[in-house]
Amino acid sequence: MSTMHPESRQRGFGLVAAMFVIIIIAAVIAAMARLAVTQNSTNSLAIQQARAYQAASAGLEWGLFTITRPFTCGEAAPTTAVVTSFVLDGFTVAIPELKPSASQLIEEEDTVTHYFYTISATAQSGNVGDLDYAHRKLEAVAEVSCKQ
Template sequence: MRDPQGGFSLVSAIFIIVVLSALGVGVVRVSTSEVVASASHLQGARAYYAARAGLEWGRHRAVNASQCDAASTLNVENFTVRVSCTAQVYQDPQPFTLYWLRATAEQGALDGTRQDLVRRTVRANVLPP
């Protein structure tokens, strides 16, 4: 005669294997999304510092060389950095020039095949000494 409990043990074992497999898949998905989020955060920080480098470059040109380009493009650590500068001369009572600088660093694309665009923009007003 067969044991009536034998079939129940097999069903229980299969159920436990399925539940543990589902938990394993969930852990892998969470881990993968954490890695992607961490990499995105790192790229955002790199873009910010590339934009800061572009801003410093523009400030140096404006203050030290009196060159205020409406638009310039640089390549900083594989980021495309666009720097714009606007100058305004004021008379109060001595004439002085105030520079408005803007730098935007970006890398990647946002289209149908890639969605890895990272972009950071920084701005500053500069009054030469």
């Protein structure tokens, strides 16, 4: 055995270190890709929810329009919207019913009937369980006065 070239038992350490670095970098890249996909789907869902809110708001406005149309005092208060459902840019908007409750007040010499309506509107796009499913339900209370 020569003393000039001692036999080394530590061969191949550079290969192990290189494999370790490659695996760590691959794991970091995979985690970043997963984070990017999650962030993109979260933004998409937030946009769908905002669109569902606007569609339900349009349904509420339609219900308010239905009850504020002039009707003759003494006739029955409207209990259904003229159109109870419609499609708005991919969202099905439903206005199931208008629920009136009447109360009468006597003001000086006139009798005033106040109709209080609970209006609900639901907007939905897609089916439950779909990735882009969005659903919003809004409710409002409105008052319509009628002098007799």
